[in-house]
Amino acid sequence: MKRPSTWGKDFPIANGERQSPIDIVTSAAEYDSDVQGSNALSTNYTPESEVKLVNNGHSIMCQITKKGVLTGGPLGKDEYRLEQFHLHWGAEDGRGSEHTVDGKMYASELHLVHWNASKYSSFADAVQKPDGLAVLGIFITPGVACNQFKVISDNCGKLKTSGAEMTVDTTLDPTLLLPSNTSDYWTYLGSLTTPPLFESVTWIVFKEPVEYSKEQLLALRNLVDSDGNHMQDNYRPPAALKQRKVKKTFT
């Protein structure tokens, strides 16, 4: 987003100890063997029977109504329920992701947002708790079209104002938005990347990017908010790692 440098005034936590995104320095990430095997990360999503798209002023978001869950990996015994997914992207292919890998920025980053349904009663209750949220970060790179993303890229242009919503009568399986390899990821404790920047997110960032076509990326770049400003470049630059360690599940 355009004004991350001003966020510190209204949200002092912007300079906190566990802010996101970060630059993932691959050589410094520590291999963590106990997120393998029996407690490997696992998604159990139910396909949405209709797609609820929302222009929330700074991104395009799909509100989830089914009760899909994410478990395992760094999440211990808790079940995290899928709440929504949204994206961050740039005006051109060379920028747009929030996390970077050894300084490399991808064209876009998809976030699947989950809340800890084993411990809390709702997303709103969980959003401020240190173990409240888990977000899957998927890097997007230009290439072949992602068929499951077509329902969003074909319709997001109709959401011309902030707050605009629409329901598309088609099924969507969030599992098909994930990369084929969901075993290899980095994970660390961080925050929301937009205000209020709550430090409540266990981040899981997949190593393997997913491809979207040029047209699908252009559909995102053509999105405007109610002031007619493009939403593109709605990514926060990397925050300081401070005393954190990034874990990885692969050698």
Ligand SMILES: NS(=O)(=O)c1cc(F)ccc1F
């Ligand atoms: N970009 S994010 O996944 O950290 C995020 C998720 C939310 F639900 C709310 C605000 C956010 F910034």
Ligand SMILES: [Zn+2]
């Ligand atoms: Zn996000």
